[in-house]
Amino acid sequence: MAAAALLASCAKQDTQPDNAVAEPPADARTEQLKRQRDAVTGFFKPMKVLDGDWLQTQSEPGETFEQYIASGPTLPTDQRRTIYIQPIGNFTGEQRKAIRLTAEYMRAFYSLPVKLLADRGLGKVPADLKRKAGYPSRDQIRTQYFLDDVLPKMLKDDAAALIAFTNYDLYPGDTWSFVFGQASLEKRVGVWSLYRMDDIILEADNPKDRLLFRTLKIAMHETGHMFSMRHCTKYECLMSGTNHLLETDRRPVDNCPECMAKLAWAMNYEPAERYEKLAAFWERQRNGDLAGEFRRKAEVVRAVK
Numbered sequence: 001m002a003a004a005a006l007l008a009s010c011a012k013q014d015t016q017p018d019n020a021v022a023e024p025p026a027d028a029r030t031e032q033l034k035r036q037r038d039a040v041t042g043f044f045k046p047m048k049v050l051d052g053d054w055l056q057t058q059s060e061p062g063e064t065f066e067q068y069i070a071s072g073p074t075l076p077t078d079q080r081r082t083i084y085i086q087p088i089g090n091f092t093g094e095q096r097k098a099i100r101l102t103a104e105y106m107r108a109f110y111s112l113p114v115k116l117l118a119d120r121g122l123g124k125v126p127a128d129l130k131r132k133a134g135y136p137s138r139d140q141i142r143t144q145y146f147l148d149d150v151l152p153k154m155l156k157d158d159a160a161a162l163i164a165f166t167n168y169d170l171y172p173g174d175t176w177s178f179v180f181g182q183a184s185l186e187k188r189v190g191v192w193s194l195y196r197m198d199d200i201i202l203e204a205d206n207p208k209d210r211l212l213f214r215t216l217k218i219a220m221h222e223t224g225h226m227f228s229m230r231h232c233t234k235y236e237c238l239m240s241g242t243n244h245l246l247e248t249d250r251r252p253v254d255n256c257p258e259c260m261a262k263l264a265w266a267m268n269y270e271p272a273e274r275y276e277k278l279a280a281f282w283e284r285q286r287n288g289d290l291a292g293e294f295r296r297k298a299e300v301v302r303a304v305k
């Protein structure tokens with residue numbers, strides 16, 4: 001069986017409608033966001049595609065801020081604004097910490113209410129939705145169990161999205177060896193596994209807290225899809241597709257200028273305030289480099305009139 005390290009939810013890109021549509025009418029808010037977008041471009045690197053990367057295997061057009069607005073994206077509403085995070089399984093202390101911090105980061109990143117729910121057990125998985133894999137043998141759970149059975153029943157009326165984290169290894173179908181995660185945009189639910197997030201990859205210049213960095217990036221990326229954001233191809237961006245953990249490791253913990261403007265427009269927040277919240281998060285993690293970078297971004301967008 002070929003190693004299928006794709007995020008299954010990312011593989012659905014071409015089923016989305018063609019976004020080559022006319023530019024939406026300009027208003028004062030979108031015009032200011034465009035200027036703020038243009039002001040932070042210097043913080044981001046243009047996309048560079050290496051061997052084995054996502055863009056070597058997928059042909060994607062990317063998506064500008066203007067195209068996103070014109071696409072009629074799924075947005076949070078007054079009634080549905082909360083992102084719920086549900087841990088399912090038995091976690092190590094480090095995994096639990098990564099989930100808690102991911103919830104905190106998400107609150108700043110999307111500027112929406114985020115509720116971290118109490119842990120739940122896996123429940124009784126039907127025999128056709130699990131299998132044995134690997135050596136030593138372990139249970140792998142089919143993503144369908146979470147997406148069709150467990151999560152829809154738990155979805156609250158005020159949920160913009162319900163995201164489950166599990167420590168079990170996942171697979172989306174018999175021909176796949178595993179998957180990191182999968183989402184159902186129609187059902188507003190998704191599941192991601194921490195099982196492989198701590199894998200050591202020797203070529204990577206991994207930070208020592210790679211579990212946290214990878215969990216953060218994958219959770220922010222997949223939540224972006226839940227708000228109809230497509231993969232980025234212009235910059236190295238948190239919303240760019242990834243084929244493997246090494247590529248995930250190379251991506252920044254922020255999204256690019258185009259995606260920043262999309263989020264600010266979709267969630268109706270001030271970019272400077274969001275950057276300040278992200279800086280404060282990295283200060284609490286004692287990461288001065290990232291805190292400083294987000295503070296500088298905040299200053300730059302605040303100076304835009």
Ligand SMILES: [Zn+2]
Pocket residue numbers: 007009010221225231240241242
């Ligand atoms: Zn994706």
Ligand SMILES: [Zn+2]
Pocket residue numbers: 232235237238239240255256257258259260
């Ligand atoms: Zn982007």
